[in-house]
Amino acid sequence: MQTAYPVHDIRRLEEAAIAADPRHDLMQAAAGALAAVVAGELVERRGAVYGARVLLLIGGGNNGGDALFAGALLARRGVAVRALPVLGTPHPAGLAALRRAGGRILEPLAVDEQAETVPQGCDLAVDGVLGIGGRPGLPDRVAAVLDRLNDLRVPIVAVDLPSGVDADTGAVPGAAVTAAVTVSFGAAKPCQLIEPARSRCGRVVDVDLGFGHDDRLTRISALDEDDLARDWPYPGVTSSKYTRGVVGIDAGSDSYPGAGILAAHGAVYAGAGMVRFHGAEESRRVLTGALPNIVYGDGRVQAMLYGSGWGDRPDGADVIAHGLETGLPAVVDADGLQRLPAGGLSPEWLITPHAGELARLLGCDRGEVESDPVGAAHRGADRTHATVLLKGATQVVARPGRRSVLIAVPGPAWTAQAGSGDVLAGICATLLAAGVPAARAGALGASLQAVTAAEFPGPVPPHRLAEHAATVLGRLGQRAAGAADREGSRS
Numbered sequence: 265m266q267t268a269y270p271v272h273d274i275r276r277l278e279e280a281a282i283a284a285d286p287r288h289d290l291m292q293a294a295a296g297a298l299a300a301v302v303a304g305e306l307v308e309r310r311g312a313v314y315g316a317r318v319l320l321l322i323g324g325g326n327n328g329g330d331a332l333f334a335g336a337l338l339a340r341r342g343v344a345v346r347a348l349p350v351l352g353t354p355h356p357a358g359l360a361a362l363r364r365a366g367g368r369i370l371e372p373l374a375v376d377e378q379a380e381t382v383p384q385g386c387d388l389a390v391d392g393v394l395g396i397g398g399r400p401g402l403p404d405r406v407a408a409v410l411d412r413l414n415d416l417r418v419p420i421v422a423v424d425l426p427s428g429v430d431a432d433t434g435a436v437p438g439a440a441v442t443a444a445v446t447v448s449f450g451a452a453k454p455c456q457l458i459e460p461a462r463s464r465c466g467r468v469v470d471v472d473l474g475f476g477h478d479d480r481l482t483r484i485s486a487l488d489e490d491d492l493a494r495d496w497p498y499p500g501v502t503s504s505k506y507t508r509g510v511v512g513i514d515a516g517s518d519s520y521p522g523a524g525i526l527a528a529h530g531a532v533y534a535g536a537g538m539v540r541f542h543g544a545e546e547s548r549r550v551l552t553g554a555l556p557n558i559v560y561g562d563g564r565v566q567a568m569l570y571g572s573g574w575g576d577r578p579d580g581a582d583v584i585a586h587g588l589e590t591g592l593p594a595v596v597d598a599d600g601l602q603r604l605p606a607g608g609l610s611p612e613w614l615i616t617p618h619a620g621e622l623a624r625l626l627g628c629d630r631g632e633v634e635s636d637p638v639g640a641a642h643r644g645a646d647r648t649h650a651t652v653l654l655k656g657a658t659q660v661v662a663r664p665g666r667r668s669v670l671i672a673v674p675g676p677a678w679t680a681q682a683g684s685g686d687v688l689a690g691i692c693a694t695l696l697a698a699g700v701p702a703a704r705a706g707a708l709g710a711s712l713q714a715v716t717a718a719e720f721p722g723p724v725p726p727h728r729l730a731e732h733a734a735t736v737l738g739r740l741g742q743r744a745a746g747a748a749d750r751e752g753s754r755s
């Protein structure tokens with residue numbers, strides 16, 4: 265699990281670290297770590313540090329200061345360092361340090377000349393334009409320099425974060441750096457975890473600056489495959505179908521029978537103890553042949569799924585309202601999302617909108633949701649009183665009244681196809697039926713689908729991907745059992 269903090273919290277952590285030890289010079293520590301990473305890249309890419317040519321892109325804040333002090337350290341190791349001020353007035357002490365070490369400061373040139381100053385044969389560029397003080401987007405003249413670096417295939421090491429991205433939301437609304445490596449100081453920023461900024465970071469090196477923690481921090485916590493393997497509710501030696509959980513599925517319609525079929529595949533292949541199908545007649549006909557283990561009579565159920573493929577089902581709102589009265593946890597997906605009770609749901613319920621569906625719930629544009637998925641997921645949870653899994657390139661889980669969020673393991677965009685959402689809803693309902701709390705169910709379910717798509721890449725249809733998820737769970741379960749055995753033999 266990796267945890268990022270919003271910029272205002274990172275500033276608080278910095279202040280606390282400085283207050284705790286005023287002599288600890290954070291900028292020198294940052295610059296030292298940055299220089300070491302750049303040196304490592306130079307060795308990897310050209311075999312030696314000495315004699316390399318490095319261009320520093322310098323903005324007017326402390327991010328530029330980090331780059332200048334790192335440049336001074338590199339110059340002392342025989343690197344030909346040139347600094348190009350591209351924004352604002354460069355950090356004066358950093359400039360002086362670079363000069364003393366033998367680095368060259370290029371004249372800030374006229375708007376249309378900046379791009380020409382990128383030297384031929386430049387081995388690497390350092391992006392010290394903007395850090396956590398940056399507003400997203402970069403002026404055209406900086407974009408021109410980046411284009412030139414890109415044309416010359418010069419790799420960029422970003423200082424703290426790639427300049428131009430929105431550090432808190434992960435949005436990339438204008439020109440921005442695409443880094444080969446990002447050297448991130450003190451704590452991870454949300455842009456390291458949220459697309460499209462995440463892909464702009466390249467390899468991330470986290471540098472510890474001795475920041476502490478406190479309970480007021482907003483945590484943006486990203487699951488990894490180890491978390492998925494450890495937290496999945498595998499059957500134990502004494503499990504029965506009831507302890508594993510009975511999933512009730514009310515999904516599909518005569519117009520969209522596939523959704524019911526796909527949701528049932530998701531539930532079965534995610535390991536439900538039993539699946540009771542209460543959905544469309546048309547879906548049933550296929551399911552009896554395809555998945556003969558599914559039952560159709562009324563009986564015990566531990567979690568429900570409503571809404572996938574309902575279309576314009578007229579009694580949908582009543583079905584959900586009745587489900588709420590039973591007190592069982594449930595997933596509400598797709599068309600069910602337009603039929604939520606005015607009084608809201610419950611935090612034990614998981615709703616699974618994509619950006620368009622959440623925008624409709626919030627009465628805003630899809631673009632607004634996509635440009636700040638964490639913020640939008642919060643608003644969705646607060647509005648519906650339910651736990652929200654916002655689907656998309658980055659899958660965010662938010663709980664009502666809670667600022668911290670979970671982010672699922674990222675996966676390839678192969679899952680961006682009709683029917684994936686239905687399978688995912690079935691997977692999440694299985695987790696609820698097994699007793700997993702709604703937030704963890706959303707994060708684990710989305711992670712399983714992503715990890716499966718990464719392991720079985722290509723245009724695999726969603727019901728086949730569901731089958732592959734069973735294979736992945738088998739593998740993860742063995743790994744988790746092995747890890748538990750090793751842990752047991754140590755203690």
Ligand SMILES: NC(=O)C1=CN([C@@H]2O[C@H](COP(=O)(O)OP(=O)(O)OC[C@H]3O[C@@H](n4cnc5c(N)ncnc54)[C@H](O)[C@@H]3O)[C@@H](O)[C@H]2O)[C@@H](O)CC1
Pocket residue numbers: 278290291292294323324325326327328330351352393394395396397398399400401402403423424425449
């Ligand atoms: N404060 C600390 O304790 C530490 C800070 N460090 C560095 O300091 C950075 C933050 O420094 P700053 O707060 O000075 O902020 P930045 O270096 O991100 O730059 C802020 C400056 O750029 C201008 N600016 C912002 N967005 C712009 C845009 N889109 N176009 C044009 N100009 C824009 C602002 O007006 C401001 O003058 C961190 O990212 C990190 O690199 C490190 O040295 C580690 C310790």
Ligand SMILES: Nc1ncnc2c1ncn2[C@@H]1O[C@H](COP(=O)(O)OP(=O)(O)O)[C@@H](O)[C@H]1O
Pocket residue numbers: 598617618654655656657658659675676677678679680681682683684685686687688710713
């Ligand atoms: N760019 C992307 N990269 C990775 N996964 C994606 C991307 N876009 C969508 N997904 C995932 O694909 C699935 C699509 O679900 P959804 O849009 O609800 O499809 P449907 O409702 O048609 O079944 C979700 O799990 C979503 O998070």
Ligand SMILES: [K+]
Pocket residue numbers: 327391392393394395422423424425426427
């Ligand atoms: K930067």
